[in-house]
Amino acid sequence: MPTREVTVTRQKNEQTIAEAFTEFLEVTRLLSDPEAGLRTPAGKTLLAGGDATVRYMFISGASLTIHDMAILTAITGANPVGCADAGSVASMEIAWRAWAREHLAL
Numbered sequence: 001m002p003t004r005e006v007t008v009t010r011q012k013n014e015q016t017i018a019e020a021f022t023e024f025l026e027v028t029r030l031l032s033d034p035e036a037g038l039r040t041p042a043g044k045t046l047l048a049g050g051d052a053t054v055r056y057m058f059i060s061g062a063s064l065t066i067h068d069m070a071i072l073t074a075i076t077g078a079n080p081v082g083c084a085d086a087g088s089v090a091s092m093e094i095a096w097r098a099w100a101r102e103h104l105a106l
Contacts, residue, residue, distance in 0.1 A: 013049065013052055014052065014056065016045065016049070017045070017046065017049045017052055017053050017056045018056065018060075020042045020045035020046050020049070021042075021046065021053075021056060021057070021060065021062075023041075023042040024037060024040065024042035024043055024046055024067070024068075024071075025062075025065070025067075027040050027042055027043075028040070028043075028065065028067040029065075031067065034066045034067050034069065034070035035070055037067040037070060037071070038070060038071065038074055043067075043071065046071050047071065047074055047075060050075055051075070053071065053075060054072060054075055054076060054100075054104070055104060057071070057072065058097070058100045058104065063093065064089075064092075064093045064096055064097075065089070066089055066092070069081075069092055069093075069096060072096060076103075078099060078103075080095045080096060080098065080099035081095045081096070082095065
């Protein structure tokens with residue numbers, strides 16, 4: 001069973017990621033280059049969150065944007081989107097959610 005200190009640290013990390021994710025969505029909504037979001041302060045915070053960021057992105061209930069997928073690829077090294085689906089954000093999101101079901105304990 002986790003100690004109180006570990007639980008508090010986990011909650012603080014989750015809060016930090018949630019706040020960075022909200023800021024990231026706002027900052028990237030008008031950017032055309034998905035990679036540009038990685039260089040923003042919020043993007044850097046999400047990258048630093050590593051696996052916790054990946055889990056948050058899938059359990060938050062938010063739709064994935066092209067910028068979110070760039071973060072996921074940068075953290076995981078994965079790119080489950082097939083050539084036929086590239087360019088269709090909806091199809092790309094379906095591919096990422098299938099990847100998450102296979103690779104994460106959600």
